[in-house]
Amino acid sequence: MEWQENVLIFPEILSFTPVTIFPLILLSQACEGCVITARKTSTILHSISHFKPLRNYATDIRLLSLQISHESFFISANGFCNVGFKAIGLMIKTCTLYSIIIIQFKVNP
DSSP: OEEETTEEEOHHHHHHHHHHHHHHHHHHHHHHHHHHHHHHHHHHHHHHTTOGGGGGGHHHHHHHHHHHHHSOOOOBSTTSSBOSHHHHHHHHHHHHHHHHHHHHHHHOO
8 A cells, every 4th residue: 555645545456356356247247148048948948838749748848937937037146145247236336335434544544
């Protein structure tokens, strides 16, 4: 940490932030893609149930399609929070808030 004209600069935090944020963005993008694909599954199953070779299983496929369409699908971090872009936004907001509080305590002795 260096002081320059009453401004606190964190060079180690500024260089470390992109290294931390980039994998989180990739992870969130993959999770959001999985959720979008999972939401499409019920429509795909419903269209499969109309194929003639699968007529014996049509009722089971329709029931599965109905069940999947009424379930909410999300990926969570061990039940702590849902993984996605919303979680990254909340993390960035929290870190920004705590940084502002720390800077205020450091600037006002």
